[in-house]
Amino acid sequence: MRVLGLLLALAPSAALAAPAAPAAKSAKSAKPAKSAKPAAKSAKAAAKSAKAAAKSAQPAPQPAAKSVPAADPTPAPARAAAPKPAKSEPLGSCTAALTARKVAWKPAARPGIAHGVEITGPLGGVTLSSPSGPLVIDCSLAISLDEAGRYLRNVGVDALTFSSAYSRRLVRGTNRPSKHSYGLAIDVSAFSGTDLGTLAVERDYEQGLGDSVDCLGRPLTQGGATLKLLQCQLARSGLFYLVLSPDYDDAHHDHFHLEAKPWSERAAVRAPVPAVY
Numbered sequence: 001m002r003v004l005g006l007l008l009a010l011a012p013s014a015a016l017a018a019p020a021a022p023a024a025k026s027a028k029s030a031k032p033a034k035s036a037k038p039a040a041k042s043a044k045a046a047a048k049s050a051k052a053a054a055k056s057a058q059p060a061p062q063p064a065a066k067s068v069p070a071a072d073p074t075p076a077p078a079r080a081a082a083p084k085p086a087k088s089e090p091l092g093s094c095t096a097a098l099t100a101r102k103v104a105w106k107p108a109a110r111p112g113i114a115h116g117v118e119i120t121g122p123l124g125g126v127t128l129s130s131p132s133g134p135l136v137i138d139c140s141l142a143i144s145l146d147e148a149g150r151y152l153r154n155v156g157v158d159a160l161t162f163s164s165a166y167s168r169r170l171v172r173g174t175n176r177p178s179k180h181s182y183g184l185a186i187d188v189s190a191f192s193g194t195d196l197g198t199l200a201v202e203r204d205y206e207q208g209l210g211d212s213v214d215c216l217g218r219p220l221t222q223g224g225a226t227l228k229l230l231q232c233q234l235a236r237s238g239l240f241y242l243v244l245s246p247d248y249d250d251a252h253h254d255h256f257h258l259e260a261k262p263w264s265e266r267a268a269v270r271a272p273v274p275a276v277y
Helices: 002-017 020-029 038-056 094-100 139-154 222-236
Strands: 106-107 114-118 127-129 135-138 157-163 183-194 197-200 240-243 256-259
Touching: 002 020, 094 139, 106 183, 114 139, 135 139, 139 183, 139 222, 139 256, 183 222, 222 240, 222 256
Parallel strands: 127 157
Antiparallel strands: 106 114, 114 135, 157 183, 183 197, 183 256, 240 256
16 A cells, blocks of 8 residues: 555656656757768868968078168268379479579470470570471470580580471381480481581581590591580480480481480489490
8 A cells, every 4th residue: 555655646746757858858859960060070170271271371481681781871972083193203393493494495295295395495505496496395305405505515506406306206117106206305417606607417427436435536627526525425424315426327327316314214314324325
């Protein structure tokens, strides 16, 4: 009887609990179906693949560049080209020396002449003239001629005639420019003086006189002796590099060729060695 009573007492509870079972099943049915899980996994895998693809598309990292100082926008000031040093002249300015000697001259720029001057008065007390025009020479030769004036005056010469001075030409038989091209040479054809008269080199010079010991030799005429004495003194004065006469070659049969060195090559007005003659 007690068991039957318990069963009867539990019966309503069981009746009430029985309908709840379908609800639990419906709740289970609300869970995502098993087929949805693979789709989610596929979506997740696709996203992972896209992320990997995006990562591989990014450029490979480059090594860090060395830092370079920013360029100064202000341009650097232009540096002026250094001037070429002037060729030194041990004796100083040639034209200043010519002026100090009270020689009348004016500038005369000519191709080839380093210090071109036109002589407008005597040199060393001697007047120089030519039918071809005024005397245009390098200042260095003018200094030598002015210094040589004493030798000319001592034998009675107060004027000379030159046949050539500045002239653009070659040394005969060569491709070398003559020193006449630089205004460093003058060809004197005649010497004159009040008591002396006129001595023409072509007519009055006596060839073959003198030697290295006795420059003068034994001239036969007074004119020949005067011209030979002038040649010896000019050659041994140290004022000229060359003093060529009819004895040198046929090209000089009618004149004395007097040639000076460039002023920049002269350590003194007078060289310690005689000229070539």
